[in-house]
Amino acid sequence: MHQHDKNHRTIRKCLSGPNFSAQHLLHNPQTIKRLIETASLRPTDTVLDIGAGKGALTFPIAEQAARVLAVEADPAFAETLRAKAQGHPRIAVIQGDIREIRLPAKPFCVVANIPFSITTTILDRLLGAEGQSFRQGALILEKGAARRFTGSAARDPRLLTWRMHFTFELRTVVPRTHFAPPPRVDAAIVRIARRDCPLVPHREGKRFAAFARYVLREPRAPAADALKGIFTPAQLRPTLKHAKVERDQPVASWSPEQWAALFLAMLRHAASYRWPRR
């Protein structure tokens, strides 16, 4: 390999490697208790502790679950945690990057105070096409991100696609002083749970994402305008009525159930050449 290519690869690896500047360790016992309670663990559960640090969550989780997989990228923290976990048969410490390690194939839960800088990447792994085994969990997110993920307005097609399969609930705000060192902003506990019945079938995930991207081009557009490229005028009136969406209701205000009803109506009634493709 040319020297130039080698250097380039090394630089790229450094830029995309784990970021240890955000090691905000939880030290408030009430918040730790609240986070774990929010996950409603069962004694048979396997739990992923993402970014386990020195184990502030790992050990209390192990008291309530069958198995804890503590993933930590920082070799020094992982070493400390491995030493502390000796003699705890329910805890497995995995030193590695959560973006790269293989997720459990069997159903699992998550309880984690994640590195905020890779929130979307982590959620995409848990909730996206690959995340068939994630059941439910409680995560600490940056407060702004928590509001975005749990708010009623949906402007992000990816988040909307996740909402077809999962519910998101902001449970409580966590003051920044509950971490050491404190982050710049407050955080929040968010509960995420897989819906018993997904609003759209899994196999339609890509098609739904294309529909959401197309319709969300103009989040403030009235429903009738946003959908006129997909449904004929004769189809549109009964479709909106069935989905309980007003003609002038802005796209960004539709509920997950309304999105699902409109998408399923598209599959059933609209000519397939009019379905958004990408």
Ligand SMILES: C[S@@+](CC[C@H](N)C(=O)[O-])C[C@H]1O[C@@H](n2cnc3c(N)ncnc32)[C@H](O)[C@@H]1O
């Ligand atoms: C906010 S701290 C939480 C630590 C611990 N769970 C606690 O609550 O005290 C996030 C942790 O994630 C680790 N981390 C950062 N990037 C990571 C990655 N890509 N994969 C796994 N762990 C990562 C950091 O080293 C840090 O220990």
